[in-house]
Amino acid sequence: MKFGLVSLELISILSAAIAFRAEDSRLNLVTPPIINRRWTRFSIWTRFPPSVRPNSGTVLSLLLSVYHPTGWGTFAGLGTGALAALGAAEEVIFRAYFFRLLSMATGTWIAVLVTSALFGAVHAANPGANLFSSLAIALEAGVILAGAYAVTGRLWMPIGLHAGWNFAEGALFGMSVSGGPESAALSHGILRGPTILTGGAFGPEASIVAVLLCLAVGVILLWHTVRLAQVEHPMWKRGPATATTMVTGIC
Numbered sequence: 001m002k003f004g005l006v007s008l009e010l011i012s013i014l015s016a017a018i019a020f021r022a023e024d025s026r027l028n029l030v031t032p033p034i035i036n037r038r039w040t041r042f043s044i045w046t047r048f049p050p051s052v053r054p055n056s057g058t059v060l061s062l063l064l065s066v067y068h069p070t071g072w073g074t075f076a077g078l079g080t081g082a083l084a085a086l087g088a089a090e091e092v093i094f095r096a097y098f099f100r101l102l103s104m105a106t107g108t109w110i111a112v113l114v115t116s117a118l119f120g121a122v123h124a125a126n127p128g129a130n131l132f133s134s135l136a137i138a139l140e141a142g143v144i145l146a147g148a149y150a151v152t153g154r155l156w157m158p159i160g161l162h163a164g165w166n167f168a169e170g171a172l173f174g175m176s177v178s179g180g181p182e183s184a185a186l187s188h189g190i191l192r193g194p195t196i197l198t199g200g201a202f203g204p205e206a207s208i209v210a211v212l213l214c215l216a217v218g219v220i221l222l223w224h225t226v227r228l229a230q231v232e233h234p235m236w237k238r239g240p241a242t243a244t245t246m247v248t249g250i251c
Contacts (some may be wrong), residue, residue, distance in 0.1 A: 066197045066209075069189040073174055087162035092120055095149040095158050107234035108150055108225065116142025126179035128201030133179070136199075136206045140214035141165075147221030151230055169204065178204030 006149035059168025088247075094115055102111035123129060126131055141162075148157040170177040174185030179202040191198035191207075 021135045044158040066191055067189050068192055068245045069187060071188055073185045073188050087166045088159045091155055091159045091162055092144065095145060095234045096155055099146055099149060103150070105235050110234070112143065112146045112150070112222065113245065115146055119145075123178055126202070128176070128179040128203070130202070133199070133202040133206035136211045137178070140205070140218070143218030144214045144221065147218045147225065151221050151225040151228065153230065178205055179203055
């Protein structure tokens, strides 16, 4: 069964490569205040398809003997696209709207903190949620997705990460996505072990494995944001001309 899980990882790589190749295109859903096309060179990690990056948590869980495959499922859940669409919608709201406006007004770092906290808070009402799961979502998803938008200046990368995460976790591996009910998936498995590793009732996203992995990647993305001079400064630290231009742009 471990070989089956490795096969699923390869399928995940292929599906994400096809579905989210657009993140390397020149399309731009929302133009942020700062654009620097040098982001395409910043890390070999970003060259991997989006679902490979979050799925590393599943692989690590397997290595920790937490994830136990129980069998193959059905192809029925692969064509719905509901989880991927939900991820895209959340990115438009949190990154293209909240993060962009906060970054223009208060700077990149406050925008990262506020949007990450909000992202964790809105998941507090999900089934199985608790204080730790909300904190986990803020640290892992909030930071990595904010970092992805800050360093690239585009929505494609956070949308690819978010949709790839939801698709792989739910439709490929049959796990609960943010505490939601398990649905039809290509394979099924169970998480067995301490709650700190399995995530408990909320699912893998409340696992310390996912938190540490995604937070580390988010920090790397933010480090590259600094290195590529993509950091926005607060409005009160800019010159009058810049501040005026920014306010005019928002209106």
